[in-house]
Amino acid sequence: MSSATITLSRVQVQRSPRHTTRIYIKEAKYEFLKNLRLRVYTASVLSFPIMFYILFGLVLNSNQAIGGMRVPTYLIATYGTFGVMGASLFGTAAGLASDRGLGWLQVKRASPMPPFAYFTAKVVTSMIFSAFIVIALFTLGVTLAGVRMPVGDFVRLLATLVAGSLPFSAMGLAVGYFAGPNSAPAAINLMYLPMSFCSGLWVPFMFLPKVVQKIALVLPPYHLSQLALGVVGAGTHESVVTHWEVLAAFTMICLGIARIGFQRDQEKMYG
């Protein structure tokens, strides 16, 4: 039996950078596995954009064109945006609201987990699912509808959409800090579905009513979808820089709101 020693002095327990890295990696790995096995998550977040794409892009309109661009190509950008948004919002908000509201986050906070690892894991997981959706849509388009684009374009499209996961992950954190564990999914749907429609992710932007087109200008998914469409060659209405600026500003606002929630949580008890 080891003779135990208890000290009151400050113990030198500095984590090595390698140890810290390992924590971040494991946190992300298990967050990913957790969501991957969560049927509610995968069923809604992964299958909807893919089903929509198969139905509207491959089965119904595969020979049509929108603004001189083939529908199957156009829809990779818009349903891709739709998928990224869903994966990121649900991936962060639903988990956070539940962890917060039902006590699990307190167990984690009481442990020596670096708090930032928790948030990073959620964002990274959202990005992985986002990438998966975009790759799945692209693969379907290429194999079943003869979509062709230079490899460089595809990489840019993928990078754009995966980067576009960030503003929605930030939004998810903000929602997750203010929604209850049971109301979070409904709250997300209330924002996610109207935003998708008004941003032209379901019905191409030019077919939307004029009023809705005006509303779209302030909606982040509109700007992300325009960036994605820009990559595949469907004209953007504003400059690329403007789109990124709007998304960056939106991200900062959401992170600011999430931060308020984070600080409020330190003061309050749940469960």
Next chain:
Amino acid sequence: MIATLERPRSTSSNNSDLIVASLEGVNKNYGNIQALRGVDFRVRAGEIVALLGPNGAGKTTAVKLLLGLMPPKSGRVRVFGGDPTSPENRMRTGAMLQVGRVPETLRVREHIDLFSTYYPSSLPAKEIMAAAGLEGLGERKFGDLSGGQKQRVLFALAICGDPDLLFLDEPTVGLDVEARRMLWDEIRQLVRRGKTVLLTTHYLQEADALADRIAVINKGEIIAEGTPATIKAQTGGKKIRCITNLSISSLLRIPGVLEVKEDREAVELHTAEAEPVVRELLSRDPALSGLEVTSAGLEEAFLALTQDGSRNGNRAN
């Protein structure tokens, strides 16, 4: 400046002055509700302390303050002589809290693997699983476990970093008798290895069975503190239970009877000394039946301490 303690393998009344966790004059409010009022409370190295009280007494609040999960309104919270929120302290502390939902799709093994990574010198997974009685359950998803098994996983997460100080908030809620005893053994084992444990419970038996020291908390105040024996001695006495025709008022007139309670067809008398009262009872009611005399356990001590006085039963004086 290093204070060290070689802990002897004795249990009760540890004479060490080394305070590893303390609440000093702590007040805590949730809105208008005062959860803790001027609480002074210390945990010394190597002891098992039970914070005993009914639901809503402030037990969990005390634990959360000591874990640095929230700040007190006033007063001071110290762990290992410092700030409970410091990463150094968190690496030496383990916590089992009451959780509404734990991620259900992760396997037991994975939960333990993740939490073990947080600590600088965690125990081997096999040892943790054995200590928490989780052998053979590693591949199970958390959501597929029974209530008792879930509770044991939370215990495993609390001990996986081999912490010096352990906070267990109602650790045996939902456990069956066997699982509860197993966990008690495990907690005793930890203290034998030099750990310090603060546990909260509303199971009086649990505090009695485990703790070196009990602090009774009610409505945010510590109302009694001491070894289980001292707590019992504060009320002490015997409990006499019988079925009798005597009226409550006449029972209360028997010398030495402190309190009378009706319990279905029987009555329960609380007294300092049983024999004279029993003699008197038998002489006044020859038809008396179902006589039982027990010593007032912690249960009675606890009730006596937390009762408002008039609510439950008729008191003499």
